[in-house]
Amino acid sequence: MDVKNLAKIEALLFTADEPVPLKDLARVTDLSPAEVKEHIEVLIREYNKNSHGIMIREYDQSYLFVTKAEYATFIEELHNNRSLAHLSQAALETLAIIAYKQPVTRAEIEEIRGVKAEKTLLTLSKYDLIQELGRKDSIGNPIVYGTTKKFLQHFDLKDLSQLPEIEEEEL
């Protein structure tokens, strides 16, 4: 464990505005992914201490510095000119369907919600919460949608398997 490497990884994560894949860190630092991971774990333990207001989160083998939840209100107050975007109920429902049913087509989303989904899909794409995964091998080759890394980051999920499970009978 080399402190210079710790510092290097810290600087790299600090300058990123989205989770940095482990393999990118390995490439840039000339360390093996396993070595990078070891260093990151030291950083994670360090920043988890109470004396720190920031911490490192893992999202799907990628890492990002975030602030600790308890300081959110102070941060909001400091940057209080920043307007908060609100997801409409329609957008939220559409996002929920995509999260649980991905890969899913627009027609399928519209079928479930009973209304057109075009605008909502645009909004969700704009916030980088969903992405096109490809095309379905059926008539018309419709686009299929799925969630993004930003989605995981936004809901603070390590990966999609961490989505809360819903019992069939709850539905």
Added chain:
Amino acid sequence: MDVKNLAKIEALLFTADEPVPLKDLARVTDLSPAEVKEHIEVLIREYNKNSHGIMIREYDQSYLFVTKAEYATFIEELHNNRSLAHLSQAALETLAIIAYKQPVTRAEIEEIRGVKAEKTLLTLSKYDLIQELGRKDSIGNPIVYGTTKKFLQHFDLKDLSQLPEIEEEEL
């Protein structure tokens, strides 16, 4: 010295992409400016250690987390050369005149450089390196210009007193 306050200030500074004024930190944390300063000094000492890749810089009573210079090449590699635009010779000369002569009018700048300054002033304003300080109390009430906090940050100066001095007779 309260570790929670250290953490809070750390989180606040972390979320900023430009220097945060001491008084804003004091307002948000409900501490006195002197107390905030004490905490920041603890943070500065901590982050100056070799094991950290980031550090806190002061610019005109405002504070900002920046990466340490030695990791610049790695950061550029990770983020595909995210380096800042460098200023042209004309812009640098104009900026030098403004920095040392502020408050200074456009006519005075043009007199020294022997060329029109309008475009260069626009560029420097666009980059937020200079600002209009007001109007001079002379014929035509010309606008006077000065440098901004962003200027200090761009050249990594704590305040204007840190501007390099050179002897007149060296000419």
Added chain:
Amino acid sequence: MVYQVQLDTFQGPLELLYQLVKKNKIEISEISLARVTEQYLEYLEELKDFDLDLASEFMVIASELIELKVRSLLPQAENDDQEDEGGGDLVHRLKEYHYFKRLSRILQDYQEKAAKRFTRPSGYEPASAGREELDLAVDLTELVEAFKKVMAAYRDKAKQEDLPLEEDWDRINSENIKIEDKVEYIMNRLAENPGGISFKELSRNCRNRLEIVVTFLSILELAKLCKIRVVQDKLFASINLIGKTG
């Protein structure tokens, strides 16, 4: 000595004069400025065809220089107090210019050092861990609730209308048809068929319309790069591709 100049290397008359003084390794003084007058005027000769606005600024300095030159050539007579007016001012201006030029070079070094310090990405909305979400103000519970609600509504509707539940939920493979891949594929097919191949044959194996479009685009690309020749005997006849060798 002819001084080689290019207009765009000088931002103004002072810059030119400054460079001449530097090139001749002389002091900034009235006498030495008089010495570079010829070089300055030679430069103006070349400048003649350029922008008048710019040229006029150069002319002002030129006239001052000529005055200096003339005075330096005249015997040191009883010059009265007018003497300093032109030359003294130019010397002063040039010295001041030199001063700021040096400062700007120092600032340049500062700038380079400072550029090695990176801040957080600008315009970035701070990410926060945990419940309080800053940017979209929605949390996971709300997401789950939304899903339950919407699925419950759908099941109700499906039951009433006697629809099959969740048809077409079969998993599919995401595909990504790239022109580069198609280009490679076409080139391979052409290598196997030196006599050429028709567009129809190429599109026969396409799985969907998108792939046919990509195939067509790839053919256009290859034709543009002169890697293939495209032949059509008559309107609506089969389009044939023939590889070009070398």
